[in-house]
Amino acid sequence: MERADNVIMNTYGRQPLVLVKGEGCRVWDDQGREYLDFVAGLAVVNLGHAHPDIARAAAAQLTQLVHVSNLYYTTPMVELAEALVRRSFADRVFFANSGAEVNEGAIKLARRYSRERFGEGRHRIICTENSFHGRTFGALSATGQSKFWQGFDPLLPGFSFVPFNDLEALAQAVDDTVGAVLLEPIQGEGGVNLPSPDYFKGVRQLCDEKGLVLILDEIQTGLGRTGKLFAHEHFGITPDVMTLAKGLANGLPMGALLATTEVASAFVPGTHASTFGGGPVVAAAAKTALELLSRPEFLAGVREQGAFLQEKLSDFKSRFPVIQVVRGLGLMWGLELAQEGTPVVAACRERGLLVNCTQGNVIRLLPPLVVTPRELEEALAILGESFQAVFS
Ligand SMILES: Cc1ncc(COP(=O)(O)O)c(C=O)c1O
Numbered sequence: 001m002e003r004a005d006n007v008i009m010n011t012y013g014r015q016p017l018v019l020v021k022g023e024g025c026r027v028w029d030d031q032g033r034e035y036l037d038f039v040a041g042l043a044v045v046n047l048g049h050a051h052p053d054i055a056r057a058a059a060a061q062l063t064q065l066v067h068v069s070n071l072y073y074t075t076p077m078v079e080l081a082e083a084l085v086r087r088s089f090a091d092r093v094f095f096a097n098s099g100a101e102v103n104e105g106a107i108k109l110a111r112r113y114s115r116e117r118f119g120e121g122r123h124r125i126i127c128t129e130n131s132f133h134g135r136t137f138g139a140l141s142a143t144g145q146s147k148f149w150q151g152f153d154p155l156l157p158g159f160s161f162v163p164f165n166d167l168e169a170l171a172q173a174v175d176d177t178v179g180a181v182l183l184e185p186i187q188g189e190g191g192v193n194l195p196s197p198d199y200f201k202g203v204r205q206l207c208d209e210k211g212l213v214l215i216l217d218e219i220q221t222g223l224g225r226t227g228k229l230f231a232h233e234h235f236g237i238t239p240d241v242m243t244l245a246k247g248l249a250n251g252l253p254m255g256a257l258l259a260t261t262e263v264a265s266a267f268v269p270g271t272h273a274s275t276f277g278g279g280p281v282v283a284a285a286a287k288t289a290l291e292l293l294s295r296p297e298f299l300a301g302v303r304e305q306g307a308f309l310q311e312k313l314s315d316f317k318s319r320f321p322v323i324q325v326v327r328g329l330g331l332m333w334g335l336e337l338a339q340e341g342t343p344v345v346a347a348c349r350e351r352g353l354l355v356n357c358t359q360g361n362v363i364r365l366l367p368p369l370v371v372t373p374r375e376l377e378e379a380l381a382i383l384g385e386s387f388q389a390v391f392s
Contacts, residue, residue, distance in 0.1 A: 027354070061284035092261060093256050097276050122179035132190055144161040216243070218230050252286070308373055363383075
């Protein structure tokens with residue numbers, strides 16, 4: 001840890017842990033201590049650590065062909081794109097390497113599409129307060145939390161912010177400079193904020209009426225996290241553009257920008273690119289991950305474990321008055337506290353459970369989607385002891 005502080009830029013408030021091994025829902029530190037991992041690499045290792053099928057797919061590809069650039073066709077990328085298209089509203093896919101990078105792509109695509117369709121001027125994108133879309137300039141400018149902007153002015157112009165889950169405010173923000181709306185189905189980093197059941201139907205209708213591109217950032221909510229392959233399936237709508245990353249290759253870096261043919265047609269050769277995007281190794285891993293994540297019985301299992309966790313968390317809330325609200329869907333949960341949450345994170349860690357705190361007072365639970373009821377019980381027992389230790 002000291003060596004890291006000497007050579008690595010100081011951008012993260014890291015936990016004092018050196019992790020060396022992972023398997024399923026557990027990780028081990030360099031002292032041999034075992035932890036139940038309810039962070040899952042921040043909603044990334046959805047199939048658990050060191051999944052053997054994914055390791056095999058990546059290893060086989062590593063010895064076959066690692067990288068040739070997007071000047072050429074490669075098969076794993078095409079197979080992955082076909083699988084994504086088959087399982088979603090989308091017709092076309094662009095691959096990149098992270099969430100922020102595909103959100104940049106979505107912003108560029110929406111701007112170009114709106115310009116082509118409606119002429120100059122409709123470049124503005126409406127986003128929401130408390131959203132999180134990444135740290136690169138476009139994604140940061142779309143992120144509705146000023147704490148992340150400090151010191152980086154001037155940001156990219158052309159973004160407006162309205163409260164999440166407020167259809168009226170969204171409708172009022174639309175004028176003839178607006179070309180797109182960018183939303184997370186559930187705000188993750190913003191504190192696990194859920195929309196009301198009809199919000200997205202209203203958003204879809206508004207976008208249709210006004211000719212706006214609806215972009216959904218499913219980077220955290222996608223790929224089974226909420227019990228459906230994509231969270232928007234809960235709301236009975238489809239977007240025009242969707243971004244995925246995090247769980248896509250179960251830990252290898254990959255992002256995907258998906259769109260309808262109509263919107264995707266705004267990209268032509270030379271308009272957008274990524275040297276590493278859709279490389280054979282990550283694409284082979286992602287193809288295997290997607291096959292596993294999209295099995296109906298797997299997704300039914302996530303919903304079942306999610307319902308079990310929900311029930312346990314509502315009991316849990318009644319035991320600890322410091323918990324103001326418990327909210328979530330599938331295996332994405334937040335416990336909003338009346339106090340700062342970081343002492344809970346430390347207390348859990350000392351007892352062998354990794355959890356994360358967002359917005360200062362929301363304990364976020366993002367277990368791997370392969371978590372068993374026993375592991376959920378074990379985690380809740382540790383969480384209970386930790387709450388007892390911190391708040392009594
Ligand atoms: C909804 C959402 N969008 C975008 C990002 C940024 O992804 P990345 O860190 O891969 O750039 C995140 C990361 O937490 C996220 O939760």
